[in-house]
Amino acid sequence: MAINVAIVGATGAVGVEFMEVLARRNFPVGKLTLLASKRSAGTTLPFKGQQITVQELTADSFKGHDLALFSAGSGVSKQYRQACVEAGCLMVDNSSAFRMEDGVPLVVPEINPGEAAKALQRNGGKGVIANPNCSTIIALMALAPLHREAGIKRLVAATYQAASGAGHAAMVELQESTRAALDGKPFTPKVLPLPYAFNLFPHNSPWIEAEGYCEEEIKLRKETHKILGDSRPRITATCVRVPVLRAHSEALNVEFERPLNVARAYEVLRQAVGVTVREDRAANRWPMPLEVSGHDNVQVGRIRVDTSNPNTLDIWVVGDQLLKGAALNAVQCAEVALLGKLAPNANP
Amino acid sequence: MAINVAIVGATGAVGVEFMEVLARRNFPVGKLTLLASKRSAGTTLPFKGQQITVQELTADSFKGHDLALFSAGSGVSKQYRQACVEAGCLMVDNSSAFRMEDGVPLVVPEINPGEAAKALQRNGGKGVIANPNCSTIIALMALAPLHREAGIKRLVAATYQAASGAGHAAMVELQESTRAALDGKPFTPKVLPLPYAFNLFPHNSPWIEAEGYCEEEIKLRKETHKILGDSRPRITATCVRVPVLRAHSEALNVEFERPLNVARAYEVLRQAVGVTVREDRAANRWPMPLEVSGHDNVQVGRIRVDTSNPNTLDIWVVGDQLLKGAALNAVQCAEVALLGKLAPNANP
Numbered sequence: 300m301a302i303n304v305a306i307v308g309a310t311g312a313v314g315v316e317f318m319e320v321l322a323r324r325n326f327p328v329g330k331l332t333l334l335a336s337k338r339s340a341g342t343t344l345p346f347k348g349q350q351i352t353v354q355e356l357t358a359d360s361f362k363g364h365d366l367a368l369f370s371a372g373s374g375v376s377k378q379y380r381q382a383c384v385e386a387g388c389l390m391v392d393n394s395s396a397f398r399m400e401d402g403v404p405l406v407v408p409e410i411n412p413g414e415a416a417k418a419l420q421r422n423g424g425k426g427v428i429a430n431p432n433c434s435t436i437i438a439l440m441a442l443a444p445l446h447r448e449a450g451i452k453r454l455v456a457a458t459y460q461a462a463s464g465a466g467h468a469a470m471v472e473l474q475e476s477t478r479a480a481l482d483g484k485p486f487t488p489k490v491l492p493l494p495y496a497f498n499l500f501p502h503n504s505p506w507i508e509a510e511g512y513c514e515e516e517i518k519l520r521k522e523t524h525k526i527l528g529d530s531r532p533r534i535t536a537t538c539v540r541v542p543v544l545r546a547h548s549e550a551l552n553v554e555f556e557r558p559l560n561v562a563r564a565y566e567v568l569r570q571a572v573g574v575t576v577r578e579d580r581a582a583n584r585w586p587m588p589l590e591v592s593g594h595d596n597v598q599v600g601r602i603r604v605d606t607s608n609p610n611t612l613d614i615w616v617v618g619d620q621l622l623k624g625a626a627l628n629a630v631q632c633a634e635v636a637l638l639g640k641l642a643p644n645a646n647p
Numbered sequence: 648m649a650i651n652v653a654i655v656g657a658t659g660a661v662g663v664e665f666m667e668v669l670a671r672r673n674f675p676v677g678k679l680t681l682l683a684s685k686r687s688a689g690t691t692l693p694f695k696g697q698q699i700t701v702q703e704l705t706a707d708s709f710k711g712h713d714l715a716l717f718s719a720g721s722g723v724s725k726q727y728r729q730a731c732v733e734a735g736c737l738m739v740d741n742s743s744a745f746r747m748e749d750g751v752p753l754v755v756p757e758i759n760p761g762e763a764a765k766a767l768q769r770n771g772g773k774g775v776i777a778n779p780n781c782s783t784i785i786a787l788m789a790l791a792p793l794h795r796e797a798g799i800k801r802l803v804a805a806t807y808q809a810a811s812g813a814g815h816a817a818m819v820e821l822q823e824s825t826r827a828a829l830d831g832k833p834f835t836p837k838v839l840p841l842p843y844a845f846n847l848f849p850h851n852s853p854w855i856e857a858e859g860y861c862e863e864e865i866k867l868r869k870e871t872h873k874i875l876g877d878s879r880p881r882i883t884a885t886c887v888r889v890p891v892l893r894a895h896s897e898a899l900n901v902e903f904e905r906p907l908n909v910a911r912a913y914e915v916l917r918q919a920v921g922v923t924v925r926e927d928r929a930a931n932r933w934p935m936p937l938e939v940s941g942h943d944n945v946q947v948g949r950i951r952v953d954t955s956n957p958n959t960l961d962i963w964v965v966g967d968q969l970l971k972g973a974a975l976n977a978v979q980c981a982e983v984a985l986l987g988k989l990a991p992n993a994n995p
Contacts, residue, residue: 453955453956454955455803455900455953455955457805457885457898459807459847459887459889473845474829477825477829478826478829481822481825481826481829492931493932493935494937497821497890497891497892497936497937498891498935498936498937499807499889499891499896499935499936500933500935501933501935501949501963503931505931506928506931508928510951510952510954511909511949511950511951511952511961512951512954513931533954533955533956534955535900535953535954535955535956535959535961537805537898537900537949537961537963539807539896539898541807541847541889541890542845542889542890542891543845543846543847543890544845548847548887550805550885550887552803552883552885552900561859580854580856583840583851583853583854583861584841585848585849587841587846587847587848587849588845588846588847589842589845589846601849601859601885602859603858603859603860604858604859605803605883606858606860606881606883607801607802607803607881607882607883608801608881608883611883613859613883613885615849615885
C-alpha cells in the first residue's frame with residue numbers, strides 16, 4: 300500500500316517535521332508533493348535522501364493524492380479545504396480552522412482513535428481531521444488516561460509555551476533577539492508583539508473580552524471537552540509564552556471525582572501509549588523542555604498530592620510542540636484513519 | 648537622625664541592590680559598612696558617589712551599627728546572628744534561616760508593618776526581622792489586599808522564577824550558557840544543577856519527600872500563613888525556574904470565601920501601596936518581567952473570572968525579585984522598624 304502525500308506549508312517549522320515524522324515512522328509514502336506559497340516555490344527540501352522541489356499551492360495541487368497534511372495557517376486551510384476534499388484527498392489540518400466544527404473529528408490518536416476514520420468521505424465523513432491545539436494535546440496525553448481512571452472534576456492549568464507555537468520565524472526571533480540582548484544591542488520584534496529575549500508574557504492570542512481569557516486558554520477548555528467527548532471537566536487556564544524554543548511545559552492542578560493516589564496515577568501513565576514517566580526523586584530531576592525536544596513521547600513527572608484540596612494532584616507535563624503538539628499527532632491521525640493502526644513511536 | 652548600616656553580602660546580587668535602594672529612598676544612612684567574605688574584601692563599591700571598600704565579615708563587624716542587612720545565605724546568617732544582635736544592631740535577614748522561628752517577625756511592610764517593630768530588642772524582641780521568600784512577597788502584594796476584601800479560601804500558584812533568585816552567579820550562568828547555545832558550543836552548568844539556556848525546570852530547591860513539594864513551594868504556603876497571620880487559606884504551588892534574569896512572574900488561581908468581581912479586585916489593588924495595575928485590554932498588554940525589572944512596585948493584571956469555579960479569579964502578578972523580592976522589602980522593613988514609616992517608592 301502506497302499513500303500519495305501532499306504537505307501544505309512544507310517550508311514552515313511544522314512542515315519540515317512532517318517529513319521527518321513520515322520518514323522515521325516508515326509511513327508508506329508513495330508520491331510526496333511539497334506545497335507552499337509562490338514565494339517559497341522552487342526551493343528544495345530533503346526526504347529520505349532525495350531532494351524534492353517545493354511547488355506553488357493551487358486548487359489543482361491535490362489531484363492524485365490520498366492525504367494532505369496542512370500547516371499553513373487557518374486562512375490557507377479554509378481556502379483549500381474544498382479543493383482538497385473534492386479531490387478525494389484526506390485533509391489533516393494543523394490549524395484551528397475546523398476544530399470545533401460539527402462532524403469534523405478532533406483527534407489525539409492515543410485518546411480517541413475511533414474518531415479519525417469517521418472523517419473519511421467513504422464513511423460519509425467530511426474528509427477532514429482537525430489536529431488539536433498543541434497545549435491541549437500535550438496536557439491530554441497525561442490527563443485522558445487519568446480521566447478514564449478517576450474522572451477529572453476540575454483542571455487549573457498554567458502553561459510555559461515555546462516559540463515554535465508561533466512558527467519558525469518566532470524561533471529565529473527568539474534567538475536573534477537574545478543575541479542582541481547579550482550584545483547590548485537594540486532589537487525590534489517583528490514576529491511576536493513583545494520583546495522575547497529573557498522575557499515572557501501572557502499568550503499573544505487575542506483577548507476574548509466577554510470572559511477575559513485569551514483564545515489559547517479557551518481552546519484548551521473547548522478542545523479538551525470535544526476530544527474527551529465529555530464536557531463535565533471544569534477547566535481554567537493561564538497560557539504564557541516563555542523563551543524556550545520548541546517544547547511546551549504545563550503545570551496542571553487536577554481535581555478528580557474519585558480518589559486517585561500518586562502511585563496509581565504513575566501506574567496508569569506508565570501504561571499509556573506515547574507517555575514517558577520521568578521521575579528521579581533522588582536526583583530531583585523531572586521533565587524539562589530541553590530534554591523532551593526532538594522526542595515523540597510526552598513526559599510526565601512531579602506528580603504529588605495537592606494538600607490543599609481533596610482528590611487533587613499536581614502534575615507536570617512537557618511535550619515537543621512541533622512533534623506531539625503538531626506534526627507527529629497529524630501523521631498519527633493519518634495512520635489510524637488510512638492504515639487502521641498507530642505505528643510505535645520511533646524516538647520516544 | 649542617622650542610622651549606621653552594615654551590609655552583609657555586599658558584593659552579591661542583592662547586596663548591590665541594598666545600596667541602590669538605600670540611596671534612592673533617602674534612607675538616613677550615617678556610616679555604611681560593606682561586609683563580605685575574606686575573598687571579596689578589598690574590592691570597592693560605589694555609594695552616593697563615594698567608593699567604599701568591602702571589609703571582611705567578622706564577629707566584631709557589627710559594633711557601632713544600628714542596622715545590618717544580611718544577604719549572604721542561611722549559613723552566614725546563623726553564624727553571625729548572635730554577634731549582630733548582641734551589638735544592639737537590628738538584623739534584617741534575607742535568608743530563610745529564621746523565617747519560621749517563633750518570635751521572629753516575617754514582614755512585608757505594606758501587609759504587616761506592625762510586626763516589624765516587635766523585632767527591636769528595646770521592645771523585648773529578638774533583634775531580627777526575617778525577609779520572606781521572594782515568590783511569597785510578590786504573590787502577597789496582590790493577594791493580601793484581596794484577602795482582606797474577600798478572604799482567600801484556596802490558592803493554586805504556578806511560578807515563573809528568574810535566575811536572580813539563585814544569585815548573581817546564576818544570572819551570569821544564564822547569560823553565558825545562552826551565548827554558548829546560540830554559538831552551538833558546549834556549556835557545563837556550574838551554578839545551577841541543570842542546563843538553563845532556552846530551558847526551564849521545576850525549582851531546584853530540595854524535594855521534600857513526605858509531601859512531594861519542593862522547599863520553595865512549601866515556603867510559599869507556610870510563609871503566607873505567617874505573614875497573613877491566618878492559616879486558613881489552603882495553598883498549593885508549582886515553582887519553576889525560567890530563563891529570565893531578575894523578575895518573577897506568577898499565575899495565581901484564587902478562590903475566595905466571599906464573592907469578588909473583577910472591577911472590585913482592580914479597585915482594591917489600585918489603592919494598594921506598592922502595587923501597579925497593568926491592564927491594557929485594547930493592546931492585549933499585561934505585566935511582564937522585562938518591564939518590571941528595576942521597578943519597585945509589583946505589577947498585577949489579567950484578572951479574570953475563573954469560569955470553572957464559584958468566587959474564583961485568575962490573577963497574573965510580576966515583581967522584581969532583587970527589589971521587592973529581596974533588597975527593597977528588607978530596607979522597607981528597616982524603615983518601619985527604625986523610622987516608623989515607609990518611604991514612598993521612588994521608582995514605582
